[in-house]
Amino acid sequence: MCRLHNPSGKPFCCDICHAVPAAYLREWDYLMAHTHLWHAWRGDECDSKTRDSQQLSTDMPDYMCLLACLGPDHCQRDFRCMSCRQFPFFPYITADDRFIGMTYYWDFEPYCWVVSNLGTVTDRFRREFFTTYDALLNEWEEEYDSYYYLSEDMRTTFAQKRRRIPILHRNGGYYLLSPKSDRLSRVEPHQFRQFGFYKAGKG
Numbered sequence: 001m002c003r004l005h006n007p008s009g010k011p012f013c014c015d016i017c018h019a020v021p022a023a024y025l026r027e028w029d030y031l032m033a034h035t036h037l038w039h040a041w042r043g044d045e046c047d048s049k050t051r052d053s054q055q056l057s058t059d060m061p062d063y064m065c066l067l068a069c070l071g072p073d074h075c076q077r078d079f080r081c082m083s084c085r086q087f088p089f090f091p092y093i094t095a096d097d098r099f100i101g102m103t104y105y106w107d108f109e110p111y112c113w114v115v116s117n118l119g120t121v122t123d124r125f126r127r128e129f130f131t132t133y134d135a136l137l138n139e140w141e142e143e144y145d146s147y148y149y150l151s152e153d154m155r156t157t158f159a160q161k162r163r164r165i166p167i168l169h170r171n172g173g174y175y176l177l178s179p180k181s182d183r184l185s186r187v188e189p190h191q192f193r194q195f196g197f198y199k200a201g202k203g
């Protein structure tokens with residue numbers, strides 16, 4: 001749905017010029033032992049855009065690493081990393097420490113079709129997302145904290161823009177959340193905004 005809009009012809013989240021996958025070190029050990037799909041990100045895989053490789057590496061917690069794959073023509077779905085499987089979503093944690101739902105990496109609003117079509121996310125995806133992250137965040141405090149701070153960044157950014165944060169709640173509902181108070185208002189999925197190429201009426 002999105003690759004038609006990417007000059008490279010690749011889905012945006014599988015194009016190393018737009019998204020660099022991050023993996024847990026334990027995940028990378030597993031992938032190295034089972035597939036040649038991945039290599040450690042070098043920073044020179046994208047010709048068209050210079051990324052700040054120093055900054056990306058500095059932002060990585062010490063229990064994760066940056067990877068690059070062979071590209072979407074060679075994808076092996078069974079050996080995708082977790083960041084591929086969860087994209088464009090991450091766990092949203094409120095200011096008072098409750099993991100209430102999924103929201104998305106907001107930098108991808110102009111590019112990702114799913115972000116403009118949140119109503120298409122299946123119940124099964126949502127269920128599996130919560131099962132996975134309930135287990136993972138429960139046993140891994142650092143990872144919980146990193147999503148807490150990412151949620152906080154999102155609150156700051158959306159408060160500055162005077163926008164509310166879209167939430168796919170663990171109760172199955174759709175909400176807009178006020179970034180200053182974490183107050184939730186229930187909405188229908190068609191009430192979420194659409195962006196860029198995906199605005200209603202655009203091809």
Ligand code: SF4
Nearest residue numbers: 014069071072075084
């Ligand atoms: S492994 Fe597959 S899903 Fe993940 S970035 Fe590469 S092509 Fe995309």
Ligand code: SF4
Nearest residue numbers: 002011013112113114
């Ligand atoms: S998740 Fe978003 S960016 Fe990735 S392939 Fe789907 S529409 Fe494109």
